[in-house]
Amino acid sequence: MSAIHLEQGDALLIIDLQYDFLPGGALGVANGHEVIAPINHLIDLFQAQGLPIVASRDWHPQDHCSFAAQGGPWPPHCLAGSPGAAFAAELALPDDAIVVSKADTAAVDAYSAFGGTDLSAQLRAREVIRVTVCGLATDYCVLNTVTDALEEGFDTLIVPEAMRAVDVQPGDGTRAIDRMVARGAMPVRLGEIGMMALSVA
Ligand code: VGL
Ligand code: ZN
Numbered sequence: 001m002s003a004i005h006l007e008q009g010d011a012l013l014i015i016d017l018q019y020d021f022l023p024g025g026a027l028g029v030a031n032g033h034e035v036i037a038p039i040n041h042l043i044d045l046f047q048a049q050g051l052p053i054v055a056s057r058d059w060h061p062q063d064h065c066s067f068a069a070q071g072g073p074w075p076p077h078c079l080a081g082s083p084g085a086a087f088a089a090e091l092a093l094p095d096d097a098i099v100v101s102k103a104d105t106a107a108v109d110a111y112s113a114f115g116g117t118d119l120s121a122q123l124r125a126r127e128v129i130r131v132t133v134c135g136l137a138t139d140y141c142v143l144n145t146v147t148d149a150l151e152e153g154f155d156t157l158i159v160p161e162a163m164r165a166v167d168v169q170p171g172d173g174t175r176a177i178d179r180m181v182a183r184g185a186m187p188v189r190l191g192e193i194g195m196m197a198l199s200v201a
Contacts, residue, residue, distance in 0.1 A: 003188070003192040004157065004188055004192050004193045004194070005194065006045060006046065006049055006051060006193065006194070007049070008051075008127070009127060009128060009129040009130055010046070010049075010051050010128070010129075010130050010131075010132065011046075011051060011052040011053070011054060011123055011126065011128040011130070011131050011132070012042055012043065012046040012051065012052070012053045012054065012131075012132050012134075013054045013056070013113060013131050013132065013133045013134070013135075013145065013149070014039055014042075014043075014053070014054065014055045014056070014091070014093075014134055014135050015056050015113060015133065015134065015135030015136060015141050015142050015145055016056055016057060016058050016078075016135055016136050016137070016141050017035070017036070017039065017055065017087055017088050017091050017135055017136060018057055018058060018078055018084065018085055018086060018087060018088070018136075019083060019084045019085070019086055019088060020058075020077040020078050020084035020085065021058075021077075021078075021136040021137060022088060022136075025077070025084055026075055026076060026077040026078075026084055027074060027075060027077040027078075027166075029136050029137050029164045029165065029166055030164065030167070031164050032136050032137075032164045033088075033090075034164065035134065035135065035136065035161075035162045035163060035164055036088060036090050036091055038134070038159070038161050038162040038190050039091065039134050039135070039162050040090075040091065040092045041190060042132065042134060042159065042162060042190070042193070043091075043092050043093070043094065044092075045193060045194060046132075047094055052098060052122075052123070052126050052128060053093070053094060053096075053097045053098070054097065054098045054099075054100060054113070054119065054122070054123075055087060055091075055093055055097050055098070055099050055100070056099075056100045056101075056102060056113035056117075056119070056135075056141070056145070057078070057085060057087065057099065057100070057101055057102070058077065058078035058085070058102060058103055058141070059078060059080045059085060059101035059102060059103065059104045060076075060077070060078050060079055060080060060085075060103055060104065061079075061080060061104065061105065061106050062076070062079060063106045064076075064103065064106055064109070065106060065107055065108070065109055066103070066109040070106075072109070080101075080104060098122055100113050100117045100118075100119050100122070101117070102115055102116060102117050103115070103116070110144075111140045111141045111143070111144035111145075112141065112144035112145045112147070112148040113141070113145045113148075114145060114148035114149065114152065115144070115148070120152050123154070128154065129154065129155060130154060130155035130156070130157065131149050131154045131155070131156055131157070132156075132157040132158075132159060132188075132193070133145060133146050133149065133156060133157070133158050133159070133185075134158075134159045134162035134163055135162070135163060136163070136164060137163075137164065137165055137166045137173075138160075138163040138164060138165035138166075138172075138173040138176050138177065139165045139166055139167065139168075139172040139173050139175070139176040140166060142158075142163050142176070142180075143176040143179065143180060146158060146180045146183070146185050147179075147180070147183060150183050150184050150185060155186075156180075156184065156185045156186070157185070157186050157187075157188050157193075158177070158180055158181075158185045158186070158187050158188070159187075159188055159189070159190060159193070160177055160187055161189060161190050162190065163177075
């Protein structure tokens, strides 16, 4: 039996499932590709009920402030319109997914999908009250998105199975999950999420 029943008011947030964050990418997250199958399962569950599905993407100009040449911490990644910024082809994003581009001006970085975007308004326009968050990377963009979702007043479920961390320091991903939970996010396993529990005759 599923412990979490999806219903009107739920939305799925898929964070930065872009080639540059997958193994082999400019800022590849180890084992990042392992999240694609679980996220596709989540997409199926949300789509089956006509619930909103949001996909965020890091979308930087060439001279972005987070790049080492500008004194930032990262190599160039997710250049707007480049192959590395594209969503993974294996990700089964529906045509009506809401795409949110972030950190798309040189001077401003945003790890959170809420940072400088209209995500909050998009969710409220659809009467969303609870978000389920998955994607890359646990210790940066997922952590910051979850923190903002909670501050914006959304109930927030996180699916650790459908996330992977950069782990600049070993344990960063685990600590990020602990921080999300400490702030009020509820960790759920994939198998706990579903539609109405089926009654067994
Ligand atoms: C991210 C590092 C730099 C992320 C984005 O999506 O987690 N990490 N830019
Ligand atoms: Zn970035």
